[in-house]
Amino acid sequence: MRRIRLRLREHPLPGGQPVAFGIGLAIALFVGTLLLLGAGHDPLKIYSRMFDASLGGPDAWSITLNRAIPLGLAGLAVAVAGSMGLWNIGAEGQIIAGAIAASWVARIGGSWPGLLLILMMLVAAVAGGALLALGPAMARAKLGVNEIITTLMLNEVALRLVQWLIHGPWKDPDSFNFPLAPMLPDQARLPTLFGRAHFGLLIAAAVIIVISVAVRYTAWGYELRIAGSSEATARYSGISLPKKVLAVLVLSGAIAGLAGGVELTGTTDRLTESISNGFGFAGIIVAALALMRPSGVAAVAILFGAVQIGGQSIQTLGVSSSVSTILQAFILFGAIGAGVFSRYAIALEKDALRTTEEVQS
Amino acid sequence: MNEASLIGLLIATVSFGALLYLAALGELIAEKAGVLNLGVEGMMAIGAVTAFIAGVEFQNPWLALLIAMLSGALLASVHGLFTVGLGAEQVVSGLALTILGLGLAAYLGKDYVGLRPGAELVPVEWGPLSELPWVGPIFFSQAPVVYIALFAGIAASLVLSRTRLGLALRAAGESASSTDSAGHSVLGLRLSAVATGGALAGASGAYLTLSITPQWAEGLTAGRGWIAVALVIFGAWRPGRVGWGALLFGGTLALKTRLQTFGVDFSPIILSMLPYVLTLLILLIISVRARKRPSSAPAALGLAYRREER
Secondary structure, eight states: OEEEEEEEOSSOOTTHHHHHHHHHHHHHHHHHHHHHHHTTOOHHHHHHHHHHHHHSSHHHHHHHHHHHHHHHHHHHHHHHHHHTTOOOTTHHHHHHHHHHHHHHHHHHOTTSOHHHHHHHHHHHHHHHHHHHHHHHHHIIIIIOOOHHHHHHHHHHHHHHHHHHHHHTTTOOTTSTTOSOOOOOOGGGSOOEEETTEETHHHHHHHHHHHHHHHHHHSHHHHHHHHHHHOHHHHHHTTOOHHHHHHHHHHHHHHHHHHHHHHHIIIIISSOOTTSSTTHHHHHHHHHHHTTTOGGGHHHHHHHHHHHHHHHHHGGGGTOOTHHHHHHHHHHHHHHHHHHHHHTEEEEEEEOSSOOHHHHHO | OOHHHHHHHHHHHHHHHHHHHHHHHHHHHHHHTTOOOTTHHHHHHHHHHHHHHHHHHHOOHHHHHHHHHHHHHHHHHHHHIIIIISOOOHHHHHHHHHHHHHHHHHHHHTTTTTOOOSOOOOOOOOTHHHHSTTHHHHHSSSOHHHHHHHHHHHHHHHHHHHSHHHHHHHHHHHOHHHHHHTTOOHHHHHHHHHHHHHHHHHHHHHHIIIIISOSOOTTTTTTHHHHHHHHHHHTTTOHHHHHHHHHHHHHHHHHHTTTTTTTOOSOHHHHTTHHHHHHHHHHHHHHHHHTTSOOSSOTTTTOOOOGGGO
């Protein structure tokens, strides 16, 4: 008797992840086609609009890259923690904390020169994100408290903190009662590079490169990856786990905080309730698709940014924004599924145990 | 603050408590079997929208509730398929499920926004019991879902602690390989626990659109799924304690919209931080105590089980 079995490969298929992402994208496009047809739209027209708006020229690229900045930084934050087997689910909240801290600096330093102000805002953003991650980091390092839940809870706390600030103490008196903080001073805005792309692109690229090199090529990064693959091995080789856990989670929070600061000075220009806009959760997806490798987050962030920007653009054609949300979920599920299969081999195997009839015959 | 408004607060506390309890109970069952499902918010949204649509189309609240539970279970099975079947990361799949659920709910419900409900679950009257002062309106004039939640809690508690099925389920969450060796199907147990969790989250969502706020709007669930996730930890994975926690957190939800009418000058936004802050505190306390006593969290929570990797 022969049966089809899944066998775990010793090494995942080379290049499996880009292929998995491609399969995810294909599945998402197929499901999207069904949804669009169901709603009475012409899928070809919609898809070509999505492509034009996100990747169809320098201007479109600049918008997509702007979106890739927070996605990439948030993805990096999650991936750094993930390299050590830790889950930072709190990037969403840390982005908010970073943006709050940067806004606070802008409030007190409104008359400072631009360079100093932006620099101090970004430093504050890093500190804000790190501060929000400090609690979960210490709880995990000293008490072994699961960081998934603590970081998740703090997302909700940070969200309510920003809501409270812009509904109350920091509300713009000229906002016609809308819950909005005042606009940043003009000199607090990041300069533009090309099209609409702002200077945050270079900041994000630099941070991603530095962290990727540090994780891949330094002794620090090596210890990190050892600790991620096996706690026991790490302990035997004399790596102090609590210290590492503390450092990595705080670093992760700091990077997410920076994402909040860059988003504030580069894109939104004022503190809003939706400053984190789901980037923290999307960052988890970006990091997962990059297999928790810091070097992989940039490419995934750009692709994901393109899907989001494309999804926004089709709302003008009367397509519900939910279609783009569903597409993102299907890309992810498709890629997870395909990613799992790249680690397995499909084999036609003889059953080790024979049935009674087989023995008798 | 007068008597009527205090009673109103307590009625809402019980009804929000039941809403949270159903979803939290579902999450508890899944986590007991070893599967963390962060998709509660998405499953709740799917339950809410399908219940509302079914109510409008079929005008039968019970059919609507059933459809919502089936939809919740179906969505949860996606998570089950990926995490239990394929061994994908539970955190990632759960978050993707939230995104998928919220997206699907918005897509399905876009023609139903602002419509009048076709069916509502009306409060059950318990004869003379409902006439009692205080107790009557608070406990004996609630929508049927409240009593279903109570029943589900007792049933879950009994099944988990007193039956072979419950034992096998908990074993799957503590040590999958020994459960497998004992001849139980880890896959089957975990998949059914995840689906059951989805059905309960779906029922919770249905309670929103069939009774609490009988209409559909995008974002109706408003983060209550995350409170349910918090509740499971707050209640240390025990159905009873989760129930008390649900009343406490339900109280904060009920109080939030009433602070102004009570003349209390306190920000409702800050109040709504309370469930999360309390959960964090409890988590710390549990962890400090766990150094002396074994932790109450299922040992294999979040771990995929693959026979080959045993």
